Amino acid sequence: MSASAPLLQVRDLHHHYPLPRTRLLGPRPMLPVLHGVDFSITTGRSLGVVGESGSGKSTLARIAMALETPASGSVQLLGRDLHRLAPGALRAARRDFQMVFQDPYGSLDPRQTVQRIVTEPLRALGRPTRAEAAARAAEVLAQVGLRPGDAHKYPHEFSGGQRQRIAIARALITRPRLIVADEPVSALDVSVQAQVLNLLAELQEEHGVTYLLISHDLAVVSHLCDEVLVLQGGRVVERGAPRELFAHPQHPYTQSLVAAVP
Numbered sequence: 292m293s294a295s296a297p298l299l300q301v302r303d304l305h306h307h308y309p310l311p312r313t314r315l316l317g318p319r320p321m322l323p324v325l326h327g328v329d330f331s332i333t334t335g336r337s338l339g340v341v342g343e344s345g346s347g348k349s350t351l352a353r354i355a356m357a358l359e360t361p362a363s364g365s366v367q368l369l370g371r372d373l374h375r376l377a378p379g380a381l382r383a384a385r386r387d388f389q390m391v392f393q394d395p396y397g398s399l400d401p402r403q404t405v406q407r408i409v410t411e412p413l414r415a416l417g418r419p420t421r422a423e424a425a426a427r428a429a430e431v432l433a434q435v436g437l438r439p440g441d442a443h444k445y446p447h448e449f450s451g452g453q454r455q456r457i458a459i460a461r462a463l464i465t466r467p468r469l470i471v472a473d474e475p476v477s478a479l480d481v482s483v484q485a486q487v488l489n490l491l492a493e494l495q496e497e498h499g500v501t502y503l504l505i506s507h508d509l510a511v512v513s514h515l516c517d518e519v520l521v522l523q524g525g526r527v528v529e530r531g532a533p534r535e536l537f538a539h540p541q542h543p544y545t546q547s548l549v550a551a552v553p
C-alpha cells in the first residue's frame with residue numbers, strides 16, 4: 292500500500308447480467324450494464340454519481356464494495372485490489388469501507404436491538420467485548436443524533452429518518468475511510484431528506500468521512516460532493532465539480548438533470 296494510493300480507484304469496469312434464455316442453443320443473452328467506468332476518490336474529496344434509474348448506479352456501488360464481482364476491470368481500496376483479496380483479507384479490509392442503502396426499512400433486521408444492529412460490523416471483524424460494543428454503540432448513536440436509550444429499542448420504534456440514522460451509525464462503527472451511500476435519502480420525506488443530508492455533511496466536516504454518494508438527484512450529490520460523475524446507460528457521459536456542471540452542463544443528459552433541479 293503506497294502512501295499516495297487513492298482511497299478508491301476504479302478502473303475500466305464492465306459488467307453485465309444474464310437474461311432469460313429465449314433459445315435453447317447459442318450463447319446466453321446478456322444485459323450490458325457498465326461499459327468501462329473509471330474514477331478515483333482521494334481522502335476527503337467525496338464523489339457523487341448521478342444517473343437515472345437503470346443506469347447502473349447500484350451495480351457500480353455493489354462492485355465498488357466487493358459485494359459483486361465485475362465481468363472485468365478492477366477496484367482498488369488503498370492500493371489493494373478488492374476483487375483479488377482472499378476472503379479473510381477482504382473481511383479485514385471491510386473495516387475501511389461501509390455501505391448505507393436506500394431502504395431504511397429493509398436493511399435493518401427487525402428482530403435485533405439497535406445496539407446489536409449497529410455493532411454488527413464489529414462482530415464481523417472480530418470479537419468485541421460487551422463493554423467495547425456498548426461503548427462504541429453509544430458513541431456512534433451520539434454522532435448521528437440518537438439518544439443513548441435508543442440502543443435498546445427495535446427498528447420499528449423509529450421513523451424512516453431515524454432508521455436511516457441507525458444505518459449510518461452502523462456504517463460509522465468501524466471508523467471507515469469511505470462510506471458508499473446508495474440513494475440514502477430517496478425513501479424519505481423531503482423534509483427528512485434535508486436532515487439526513489445535513490447529518491452526512493456534518494460527519495464529513497467533523498469526522499473526515501469521505502463518500503461515494505449515489506443518487507438520481509443532482510442536487511443531493513452536489514450538496515456533499517467535490518466531483519460528480521454523470522452516468523447514462525452504464526457510461527460516464529460527463530464529470531466535473533458540481534458548480535461547473537450546474538453552470539455549463541455539456542452533455543444533453545446533464546442538461547436535462549440541471550433543468551430538473553428546482
Ligand code: ADP
Pocket residue numbers: 308309322324342343344345346347348349350351
Ligand atoms: P440503478 O441503480 O442506476 O437504477 P442498477 O445497477 O440497479 O441501476 O441496474 C442497472 C440494470 O441492471 C437495470 O436494467 C437492472 O434491471 C439490471 N439489474 C440490476 N441488478 C440485476 C441483477 N441482479 N440481475 C439482473 N439484472 C439486474
Ligand code: MG
Pocket residue numbers: 348349350473474
Ligand atoms: Mg439503484
